Amino acid sequence: MxxxxxxxxxxxxxxxxxxxxxxxxxxxxxxxxxxxxxxxxxxxxxxxxxxxxxxxxxxxxxxxxxxxxxxxxxxxxxxxxxxxxxxxTSYLRHAGGPAADTPSTSDMITVRRAVPEDEATLRRWVGQALVNGAAHGPAGTLGDTEEIAAGLLALPGRQSFVAERDATAIGHATLLCAERDEVTGEAYVELFDVLVEADDEVRRAATDTLTRACVRQATKAGAPLIGNVVHSVTDGGDGHGDRIVAKLITQGWNPDHALWYRQCGVTVS
Incomplete structure (x- = not known):
């Protein structure tokens, strides 16, 4: 410090x-x-x-x-x-232990490391994550999300896993494995995004399987795995992000730090 x-x-x-x-x-x-x-x-x-x-x-x-x-x-x-x-934004640290029991649907989910042929799909998925995150904030003019996504995917230490069902890619988890907390100096692995395009049951199973792969990768790297949840700030917070955080805490994640937000010009009511 x-x-x-x-x-x-x-x-x-x-x-x-x-x-x-x-x-x-x-x-x-x-x-x-x-x-x-x-x-x-x-x-x-x-x-x-x-x-x-x-x-x-x-x-x-x-x-x-x-x-x-x-x-x-x-x-x-x-x-x-x-x-x-x-x-x-809430930042959470994975405890490193096993995730909760995986639903039987996971037997139909396979996870592999991304290959160059996945890059276009990964850019779309990461770009969608950027758009989704911006949607929680005030309305504004979006930057070139595809260009920003390409820059993120080009970062040193970036690794992505792809989830497949019936040999079709349905989602990804993208890690940034060369991160260092500028405040504490701690090296860590950032779970930048997990996105699965499927119905709720399959999405939950694929997300769990992808997360397990990320935990293993962070353990192999000897660094903590840090993920985040973006909260809505446009309506004073609708509680959706809080509910996600509460659920993650039951799945081996612990609160680490948060970013608190205030629009300029807003007065206390």
Whole structure:
């Protein structure tokens, strides 16, 4: 952590509020184009400081030209900020143990590593994941999701698994295996996306089988597996993301940290 704060100071993104230091810089979402102040480090003293949360819209205006929103990273033990802040993304860490019992449908599901012939389909699936994630946020002009997806698939350490049923590809899991948490310095494997195009029963079975393959890959790499759930922010949160998180916790996942969101210009009701 000390190294991260030193680097933040050198990059001129280490800020101070009433004697407590935090790290914040401008970020533009590559898909939605939303301009944000992104707070990547917030100490516990600020996480529980209502004055700091209230001051962040002003701080964002000082640091970002016409900001649309603010994102703040909080460790799961730091609690939740006051309204109108809402959860944007939950990050979960897999415990590394076996997944829940697989439905019998999984006997009809096979999982293999992706091959070059899968790339076009993978670009479509990853592009769809980007569109789905953007749909949870404010309306905006989408960037070139196919180009962004191609860039993600070209990242060093990217690995994808493909689920098949009756020799037909029905879904994928894509891992980014060369990730490092910029705040903690921890190396990890990111489960970037799982998507299965099938009815509910087959989708659940294929998702479970794909997840098992990802857990094995992360174990082989000797790094934790980190996944995420994107929450809706357009209606104050409809609880759907919370229900997904609750279900994942029963399947071997544990909360790690979250991004909390507030649109600029929103007043407390």
């Amino acid at each position: 000390t190294d991260y704060l030193e680097m933040a100071g050198q990059a001129d993104v280490l800020r101070d509020f009433e004697g407590s230091r935090f790290v914040a810089d401008e970020q533009t979402d590559p898909v939605s184009g939303e301009r944000r102040l992104l707070v990547t480090y917030c100490p516990a003293a600020l996480a529980t400081n209502a004055d700091w949360w209230a001051a962040l819209p002003r701080i964002a205006t000082d640091l970002v030209d016409a900001p649309d929103a603010i994102l703040v990273r909080l460790h799961h033990t730091d609690g939740a900020p006051p309204r109108p802040w809402i959860r944007h």
